[in-house]
Amino acid sequence: MVKKYLSKIYMGIIFIFLYAPIIVLGVFSFNESKSRGNWTGFSLKWYIELFHDHDIRMAFYYTITIAIITAIVSTILGTIAAIGINAMKGRQQALILNVNYLPVVNPDIVTGISLMILYISFNMDFGFMTMLLSHIVFSTPYVILSILPKLKQLDVHMTEAAMDLGATPMYALRKVILPEIKPGIITGFLMAFTLSIDDFIISYFTKGEGVTNLSIVIYSMARRGVRPTINALSTIMLIVVLLLMILINKRTNGHDKPKKIYRSEV
Amino acid sequence: MKNRTKYFAYPYVLWIFLFIALPAFLVLLYSITTKESNGLTTIHFTLENFKKFFQPMYLNILWDSIYLAAISTIICLILGYPAALIISRAHVSKRNTLLFLCILPMWMNMLLRTYAWMTILGNNGILNNIFAFLGLPRFNMLYTRGATVMGMVYNFIPFMILPIYTALSKMDKALLEAADDLGADKRTVFRKVIFPLSMPGVISGIIMVFMPAVSTFIIPQLLGGNKSMMIGNLVEKLFILNGDWNFGSAISIVMMLIILLSMSIMNKFDVDKEGGARLW
Amino acid sequence: MKRKLILTFLVLSLIILAATGCSSEEKQTLSILNYDIYIDKSLLTEFEKANDVTIKYDTYSTPEEMYIKVKSGASKYDLIISSEYMIERMINEKLVNKLNFDNIPNYKYIGEDFKNHVYDPDNEYSVPYFWGTLGILYNKKTVDASSDSWAMLWDENHAQKIIMMDSQRDSFAAALKLLGYSINTVDEGELDEAKELLIKQRPLVMAYITDGSPAIMVTEEADMALVWSGEAVAAMSENENLDFVIPKEGSNIWIDAMVIPSTTQNQELAEKFINFLCSTEATLRNIDEVWYSTVHTEAIKQVDEELLNNPAFNIPKEDIAKMEMLRDPKEFIELYTERWTELMAQ
Numbered sequence: 001m002v003k004k005y006l007s008k009i010y011m012g013i014i015f016i017f018l019y020a021p022i023i024v025l026g027v028f029s030f031n032e033s034k035s036r037g038n039w040t041g042f043s044l045k046w047y048i049e050l051f052h053d054h055d056i057r058m059a060f061y062y063t064i065t066i067a068i069i070t071a072i073v074s075t076i077l078g079t080i081a082a083i084g085i086n087a088m089k090g091r092q093q094a095l096i097l098n099v100n101y102l103p104v105v106n107p108d109i110v111t112g113i114s115l116m117i118l119y120i121s122f123n124m125d126f127g128f129m130t131m132l133l134s135h136i137v138f139s140t141p142y143v144i145l146s147i148l149p150k151l152k153q154l155d156v157h158m159t160e161a162a163m164d165l166g167a168t169p170m171y172a173l174r175k176v177i178l179p180e181i182k183p184g185i186i187t188g189f190l191m192a193f194t195l196s197i198d199d200f201i202i203s204y205f206t207k208g209e210g211v212t213n214l215s216i217v218i219y220s221m222a223r224r225g226v227r228p229t230i231n232a233l234s235t236i237m238l239i240v241v242l243l244l245m246i247l248i249n250k251r252t253n254g255h256d257k258p259k260k261i262y263r264s265e266v
Numbered sequence: 267m268k269n270r271t272k273y274f275a276y277p278y279v280l281w282i283f284l285f286i287a288l289p290a291f292l293v294l295l296y297s298i299t300t301k302e303s304n305g306l307t308t309i310h311f312t313l314e315n316f317k318k319f320f321q322p323m324y325l326n327i328l329w330d331s332i333y334l335a336a337i338s339t340i341i342c343l344i345l346g347y348p349a350a351l352i353i354s355r356a357h358v359s360k361r362n363t364l365l366f367l368c369i370l371p372m373w374m375n376m377l378l379r380t381y382a383w384m385t386i387l388g389n390n391g392i393l394n395n396i397f398a399f400l401g402l403p404r405f406n407m408l409y410t411r412g413a414t415v416m417g418m419v420y421n422f423i424p425f426m427i428l429p430i431y432t433a434l435s436k437m438d439k440a441l442l443e444a445a446d447d448l449g450a451d452k453r454t455v456f457r458k459v460i461f462p463l464s465m466p467g468v469i470s471g472i473i474m475v476f477m478p479a480v481s482t483f484i485i486p487q488l489l490g491g492n493k494s495m496m497i498g499n500l501v502e503k504l505f506i507l508n509g510d511w512n513f514g515s516a517i518s519i520v521m522m523l524i525i526l527l528s529m530s531i532m533n534k535f536d537v538d539k540e541g542g543a544r545l546w
Numbered sequence: 547m548k549r550k551l552i553l554t555f556l557v558l559s560l561i562i563l564a565a566t567g568c569s570s571e572e573k574q575t576l577s578i579l580n581y582d583i584y585i586d587k588s589l590l591t592e593f594e595k596a597n598d599v600t601i602k603y604d605t606y607s608t609p610e611e612m613y614i615k616v617k618s619g620a621s622k623y624d625l626i627i628s629s630e631y632m633i634e635r636m637i638n639e640k641l642v643n644k645l646n647f648d649n650i651p652n653y654k655y656i657g658e659d660f661k662n663h664v665y666d667p668d669n670e671y672s673v674p675y676f677w678g679t680l681g682i683l684y685n686k687k688t689v690d691a692s693s694d695s696w697a698m699l700w701d702e703n704h705a706q707k708i709i710m711m712d713s714q715r716d717s718f719a720a721a722l723k724l725l726g727y728s729i730n731t732v733d734e735g736e737l738d739e740a741k742e743l744l745i746k747q748r749p750l751v752m753a754y755i756t757d758g759s760p761a762i763m764v765t766e767e768a769d770m771a772l773v774w775s776g777e778a779v780a781a782m783s784e785n786e787n788l789d790f791v792i793p794k795e796g797s798n799i800w801i802d803a804m805v806i807p808s809t810t811q812n813q814e815l816a817e818k819f820i821n822f823l824c825s826t827e828a829t830l831r832n833i834d835e836v837w838y839s840t841v842h843t844e845a846i847k848q849v850d851e852e853l854l855n856n857p858a859f860n861i862p863k864e865d866i867a868k869m870e871m872l873r874d875p876k877e878f879i880e881l882y883t884e885r886w887t888e889l890m891a892q
Contacts, residue, residue, distance in 0.1 A: 007352045007355075010348060010349070010352060011349065011353075011364070014345065014349050015367060016485075017366075017420065018368065018371045018420070018423075018424075019371065020382075020386060021379045021380075021382030021383050021385075021386060021420075022371055022374055022379065022382070024382045024385055024386055024392065025374070025378055025382045027381070028385070035761065035764070035765070038765060055587075055603065073360045077277075077281070080277070080278065080280075081274070081275050081277075081278035082270060082275050083274050083275075084271060084272050084273065084274030084275025084276065084278065085272075085275045085278075086271075087272040087274070087275075088275065089270035096275065096279060096282070098526075099283075099286055099287050100282055100286070101281050102286050102287075102290050102522070103286060104477065105477060105522055105525045105526060105529075106290075106503055106522060107481035107485075107498060107518055107521065108291055108481070108519060109501055109502055109505055109506075109514075110501070110505075110514075110515070110518040111289070113290030113505060113511070113614075114292050114293050115285070115289055115292065116618060116620055117289070117468075118288060118289050118292065119284070119290055119620070120618055120619060120620060122470075126620050126621065126712045133285075137285045137286065137788070140278075149432070149466065149470075153436065154501075161544055178358075184430070187428065187432065190369060194369065194372045194373060197373055197375075198372065198373075198375060198376050200377070204611070205614070205615070205620070206620075208620075208621070209577040209579075209602050209604055209621055209622060209623055210577065210602035210603075210604065212604060214375055214378065215375060215376075215604070218375055218377045219377060219607055220377060220581070220582040220605040220606050221497070221582050221583070221605075222276075225583075225758055225760070225761055226377075226378070226381055226755065227583075230375075230378060231378070234374050234378055235374065237373070238370075238374060241370060241373060242330060242370075245366055245370075246362070249362070249363055270609040318863065323887060323888055323891050324598060324887075326891050327887070327890075327891055330891075352630075370720035386761075388765070388767055390765045390767045406706070408753075409752055409753040487712070489750065491751075491753025491754060491755060492712045492754035492755060492867075492890070493751070493752060493753065493754065493890070494890065495891060499890075500887065503887075504883075504884060505614075506608070506610045506611055506614065507608075507610050507714075507879065507883060508879050508880060508883050509610070509613075509614070509876065509879075510880070
């Protein structure tokens with residue numbers, strides 16, 4: 001009994017820690033003055049200004065668009081790659097994996113500048129595509145990192161059994177392997193999305209004119225002080241995501257129970 | 267079938283050659299040349315940049331960064347492991363929610379969250395105002411090394427919780443029951459069964475926290491008041507302010523080697539090679 | 547269900563991408579790169595409508611980052627607003643074009659004090675935008691500014707309440723000026739002296755920050771800060787206990803100016819925009835938004851009295867003669883960085 005309360009209190013503390021700055025951001029998005037620390041009164045003016053601020057909205061669209069596309073593409077790319085890499089042996093596998101993890105291990109600025117040099121040597125036009133490409137480059141290794149452990153766990157015999165029972169390799173892939181590594185795929189997807197949304201340096205050096213993302217906009221505000229319009233945007237994002245989460249939860253909770261009974265019976 | 271499965275990876279191999287290996291090679295090239303020889307057609311190879319780095323001033327910075335990153339990683343582990351454990355034991359319907367709540371903060375821009383911490387920790391900030399209200403003395407929290415560590419723990423702890431949770435969640439409950447049946451008390455079960463089995467997750471977590479912690483430059487800048495230079499700040503300054511890509515690249519190579527080295531040491535603990543981060 | 551969700555995501559993102567990413571309009575585009583909060587954005591929309599063009603507006607934080615992108619050819623802007631020492635470098639490396647002043651008649655409004663400076667001696671490549679100096683923003687209640695000296699920043703009575711800049715050249719400038727040396731010195735002896743001075747100061751410094759130090763002064767968490775004059779203007783309007791001083795040993799003068807990169811395809815349009823910004827009306831609107839000191843001889847006559855009374859905005863002309871301008875440090879920046887790193891590694 002005590003343990004349960006302790007657990008709840010502990011998680012409570014952790015969540016307070018995790019969300020303290022976010023709550024502060026949210027509260028001060030309603031602050032009358034520009035000040036980050038002094039509360040001068042309630043006001044919606046930053047939200048109104050947000051609707052008029054074309055540049056911040058563009059930055060937001062680019063950030064989200066790139067994050068979604070990056071997550072989708074790197075998850076697909078990473079899943080296929082992980083399956084292949086897992087089938088490799090010894091030296092070959094080790095070499096590919098080590099190279100794969102270089103963007104993970106390198107400081108962002110090195111990845112950013114080296115990609116910029118690469119694009120220049122290929123005479124590429126900088127713009128949306130170069131930024132997107134860079135995001136996919138640095139996200140995919142994380143996807144592979146998430147999926148490989150699950151692949152290793154996969155019971156080889158299950159795939160063989162499926163094929164003994166008449167399944168084609170593609171069918172075995174779709175109906176046996178993919179469902180088993182699904183948690184890894186989902187984690188990979190979320191990681192790619194998270195990393196892309198927050199990226200600053202790599203985006204900065206590989207973007208083109210007129211293309212930007214939230215991190216770059218915020219960082220260039222550093223000289224004169226961050227405007228609360230950004231706080232307003234973050235608060236809106238937070239609320240939207242929370243709502244999404246509640247929605248998804250309601251749906252999955254509805255589905256979960258019947259499934260569980262079936263599994264434990266087997 | 268296995269023989270042909272590996273072909274799946276070949277497109278990606280081409281990809282990483284182009285976008286990872288090539289740029290990395292460029293970095294290596296910069297590290298072994300000097301600024302003067304950049305413009306010439308003949309390249310003059312030298313280890314000068316590396317020698318420059320092995321001076322007390324720079325090594326101190328490197329050591330300091332590793333030290334702070336290590337402390338942050340340990341704190342993340344101590345705080346994050348129980349959290350992962352609790353989540354893995356929670357009711358199934360709640361687990362995904364709890365996990366999501368752990369990831370969600372990372373979707374808010376890191377700069378903004380760090381600015382918010384400045385508001386909380388400042389001398390006239392929220393915490394100090396609460397202290398003053400309660401009659402407690404004001405603490406100087408912002409612009410200290412402690413603030414930098416806290417900032418790193420804050421930003422990276424989800425990266426610790428997630429992999430540990432993943433490892434814990436796939437644990438075979440039957441093993442725990444068996445240990446219990448054989449007479450082990452809760453503490454022994456944890457020490458001898460749970461913790462060792464969660465090792466791959468712990469290692470992944472340590473790697474995913476330590477690496478960005480060692481190379482971060484924003485957190486020591488904003489929360490530490492720039493009072494201690496970390497290796498990330500140095501590399502950033504060299505690349506951007508000095509335009510000295512050669513020295514900057516050399517330092518990056520050193521950092522890369524250190525990280526790869528520590529990863530391979532960590533993998534020695536991952537006996538079953540379940541971590542997936544293969545090296546040598 | 548899941549597949550449909552993913553499909554919808556894909557389609558949605560592609561739509562968003564198409565809507566926002568592609569600019570398949572036939573209008574001419576003007577790409578501008580500037581510091582943040584450094585222009586009244588309504589001026590951009592006004593120019594767009596009046597000339598039937600689209601403006602792509604990007605912001606950046608430090609000139610060095612901007613330089614990397616321009617030098618590498620990664621970015622192709624038509625107009626860049628940057629600081630004098632970086633403009634000096636860009637002129638020397640032929641990264642900017644000469645301006646056709648026939649297209650910029652409003653150039654006549656730019657004060658003579660801001661022309662013929664060392665970064666563009668014949669005024670061929672740039673048009674001044676805003677200017678300012680380096681000084682000390684301090685709290686009148688707690689700080690005695692009678693010494694009128696850089697030494698204020700070394701006052702032990704204010705330990706841990708002093709803010710210096712993260713920008714090494716600016717922090718070094720304060721030390722060098724206190725010692726009576728040039729802010730562009732390459733004499734290693736002088737630099738070492740300055741470094742020692744800064745090391746002595748370290749225990750007294752609350753933080754080395756370039757962004758947001760005015761905000762900390764406004765909340766009175768610090769007693770004094772090394773700031774650019776423009777930052778002080780806004781801070782002083784928010785807290786009347788604050789004042790600004792340009793120490794007697796002298797300070798630097800900085801000028802932010804507009805240049806046209808050599809990669810431009812729209813030189814004439816860019817020049818038209820420069821001319822537009824130099825009109826009295828546009829300048830007044832910019833001053834209202836940015837609050838930095840103006841180079842415009844007509845605008846300064848029409849500025850609010852409150853601003854004219856602000857010593858950080860209305861910098862006395864006599865002081866200008868004593869001010870030194872930062873030179874492009876490309877050749878000698880290592881001397882500074884090395885010592886700064888040593889300072890930080892204490």
